[in-house]
Amino acid sequence: MQLPSSDMRPKLSPRARVQTDKVTGKPVVLYPEGVLMLNPTGHAIVSLCTGEVTFREIVEKLAARYKISSDEISPQVAEYLNRLRERNLLESEK
């Protein structure tokens, strides 16, 4: 899969709301007619989708957190962002 440009700054759409699920205690993204249950990596990525942090920085932060190389983790981050985009949960790039 093609990686997004490294200076792209993903931003969660205003239609998405992140909160803690009362039943499981885990983070979820709520959006019209949908729910996304987040695993720790997903939560870390979603939390960084503020429109301020670049793709490269997200990759570096996650690489540092999970102690693996940026090269290894960047396709996974790209894949996850793509899934968010397909659900229309990221603001479209201007």
Added chain:
Amino acid sequence: MNSAAPRPFSLLAEITHRCPLHCPYCSNPLQLAAQAGELTTEDWKRVLTEASELGVLHVGFSGGEPLQRPDLTELVATAREAGLYSNLITSSLGLDRQRLEDLKRAGLDSIQISFQSDEESLADKIAGVSAHGRKLQAAQMVRESGMPLTINTVLHRANIGRLEQIILLAERLGAERLELANTQYYGWAFKNRALLLPTRAQIEEAIPIASAAKKRLLGKMEVLFVAPDYYSDRPKPCMNGWGQKYITVNPIGEVLPCPTAHEIKSLRFDNVREKSLAWIWKESEAFNRFRGTEWLPQPCHDCEFREADFGGCRCQAALITGDAAVTDPACQFSPHRKTLTEFVEASQNGESSLNAGELVFRQNAGSQGKGKIITAKNAENTKKQKAAD
């Protein structure tokens, strides 16, 4: 039995049946609730809180027209406090800048506006009232406020030919989600189904238009297209299974496993005025009657698709065969499939114009005398009368 009750995800709060529109495809019951019987604000607040405690994550405020209730903002605020994601499912009639601002401040998460068509005269003819112009203004106002917008259009014979233009309208309005669902034939829609069901040629033309739009708009606008199950070989996995994910509470407080479960005359629905939502969800006869796949009749019981569609739709089984506990007649393996097929074949020569027949337009409870039926023709007259007033 209660160990079998899964976690519900979504509550449809039908807070009133009152509606300024008269859409002949409405899936509300023919016997609409009158205002006097509606739940109070306190009742609804309790329902919302109980829903959240039960695990519900989404609430759709619907009806009728939910804006008809002046306490809507208060209910939205309660939903927000309870951690529910709230969506207002509306015609937009009754929405002004102040009300929108209030709803936003109360924590409303998104708004869904119905459009009857992209084109004013047809849209107003379907709605039975002049509404299209006001809807356009409301949609623009919603977008300007930064509130996420969904557009939904119920498709039928008279508007499915304008699918492409309807998609363009949703794009132009800046919608983030577009629902293009063919009419579901329950309630008023069932009464009008001979005039509403699209022809096979219309469906075959619509499907590629919807798929192309879905692809083209990926990441910009979510596009959902639902074809009528009358043309399908397999039934829909209705409600993702009975009593699995969804709860509907109607204006008078009855709790239903699906919004159209009133079609099943043999079921009795418990009321939030008497029982807790949790008890009704877990223990009530109505929710347990068709829960899971154990109860399934033949040919479903031994069918390889039984975990895919759970035997289809109970309401449709009841409406077409008189028995809610048989295989959905939309299924190719149903012994009743021929009833639907004959109906479908008889509908192939219908005209696509709305004047072609005598549509029965939805009416609020108690309006214009009991049992009076508004047809396309006298709805027009009512409209003219109103314009003259």
